[in-house]
Amino acid sequence: MRNMSQAEMDQVVNDHFMYEFTDNVDGVVSTLTEDVVHEIVGGPLGPQQGKAAARRFYEQLFPDVKGETVKNVMRLYGENFIIDVTIWTGQVFNGRHFTLDGRSGKASVRLLHVFRLRGGKIELEQVWFDYDALKKQLT
Secondary structure, three states: OOOOOOOHHHHHHHHHHHHHHHOOOHHHHHHHEHHHEEEEHHHOOOOOEEEHHHHHHHHHHHHHHEEEEEEEEEEEEOOOEEEEEEEEEEEEEEHHHOEEEOOOOOEEEEEEEEEEEEEEEEEEEEEEEOOHOOOOOOO
């Protein structure tokens, strides 16, 4: 299988982020391989395998968070992978996805995404975030 160009990888990841930002579950899932591994590193669910598991995650997440802005900090590229660092700002209506049940509020956190791509889709998405910063901002 050939390596994807930076432009091709950017298109897939940017589409994925746009679908996340607009709470479009079908759109998000369309950017994933059938055997995708999706993980919020350190999160209570651990790695989730397959599109169905990713769909369940997003269906549960989207009612509880609403992004307002995303600021790109850095993006690094390798053979069929991207490391992306952003600052996400938005509203958290229930912190249960972050083991902060019942906590809500406006938050701004640094996110680090590791994406591995195959055949024009995302086969691995790992999300690392500043948990302590989030915890301090939610009441």
